[in-house]
Amino acid sequence: MKRKKYGKRVLVFALALIVTAIYLSPVVWQFVSSLKKNEEIFRYPPTFLPENPTGQAYADQFEAGLFRALKNSMIQSVSSMALALLLGVPAAYGLARFSSRAQKPILFGFLVTQMLPPALLLTPLFLFYTKIHLINTRWAPILSTVTMSIPFIVILLRPFFASLPKSVEESARLDGCTMFQAFWKIMLPVAKPGLITAAIFTFIFPWSDLVYSIAFIRNADLWPMTTLINDFQTKYGTRWNSIMAFGICIIIPIVALYIALQKYVISGLTAGAVKE
Numbered sequence: 261m262k263r264k265k266y267g268k269r270v271l272v273f274a275l276a277l278i279v280t281a282i283y284l285s286p287v288v289w290q291f292v293s294s295l296k297k298n299e300e301i302f303r304y305p306p307t308f309l310p311e312n313p314t315g316q317a318y319a320d321q322f323e324a325g326l327f328r329a330l331k332n333s334m335i336q337s338v339s340s341m342a343l344a345l346l347l348g349v350p351a352a353y354g355l356a357r358f359s360s361r362a363q364k365p366i367l368f369g370f371l372v373t374q375m376l377p378p379a380l381l382l383t384p385l386f387l388f389y390t391k392i393h394l395i396n397t398r399w400a401p402i403l404s405t406v407t408m409s410i411p412f413i414v415i416l417l418r419p420f421f422a423s424l425p426k427s428v429e430e431s432a433r434l435d436g437c438t439m440f441q442a443f444w445k446i447m448l449p450v451a452k453p454g455l456i457t458a459a460i461f462t463f464i465f466p467w468s469d470l471v472y473s474i475a476f477i478r479n480a481d482l483w484p485m486t487t488l489i490n491d492f493q494t495k496y497g498t499r500w501n502s503i504m505a506f507g508i509c510i511i512i513p514i515v516a517l518y519i520a521l522q523k524y525v526i527s528g529l530t531a532g533a534v535k536e
Contacts, residue, residue, distance in 0.1 A: 294504035317505035333484035348413030356421035370411035400476035
């Protein structure tokens with residue numbers, strides 16, 4: 261029996277290594293290519309390790325305005341995340357705690373919005389933002405990504421709030437808390453893993469946004485990091501090593517954020533799956 265269990269563990273570990281290698285291989289190849297010269301990337305047969313490693317592709321990121329774009333991305337992502345959580349969390353709690361005939365149509369509407377591609381909303385949003393004078397401001401892409409984030413927050417957190425025992429909230433109400441105080445002081449701390457998970461994903465949406473930023477912002481000084489890719493595509497050709505370095509730079513903050521909060525992400529995604 262022990263040998264069988266040991267053999268199963270080895271098999272599972274080996275399969276996990278294979279799957280991990282498959283998923284990480286594009287990122288590894290991207291990093292290796294970022295250290296090559298542009299000519300070496302197109303060499304045949306291809307070289308796995310760079311013959312003469314160079315960091316010029318990463319230096320190009322600073323010439324393209326990396327710090328300015330990083331600041332703009334942080335402003336857009338944090339603002340979008342905060343606004344989406346401010347509106348989405350109470351909506352998710354209300355749909356979980358209060359029954360209504362409109363609940364299913366509302367949830368169905370949120371699901372439908374998640375299926376819509378961003379490009380489909382560009383024209384109506386552009387016309388709307390033009391009328392209220394939000395074109396060429398940070399608010400245009402922020403509000404656009406919020407419209408994507410709020411349905412996601414509701415779909416993610418509603419089962420989480422529904423799985424929390426009502427007795428905890430009722431005890432707080434008996435102790436003199438108002439409904440808002442019970443929600444703020446009792447339910448939100450208990451729902452911390454779900455809130456952190458929702459915050460991470462609603463931070464990623466605007467961080468990876470390119471469509472809305474390019475469409476609604478004309479001032480290059482307000483462009484986020486995703487728009488830096490345009491600086492490496494010119495009429496004289498494409499600097500692929502710089503594009504590879506750009507990809508590495510843009511995923512580093514997200515990877516670091518996920519590693520720091522991964523325990524909350526795992527528990528937050530599984531919360532609400534089983535309701536006792």
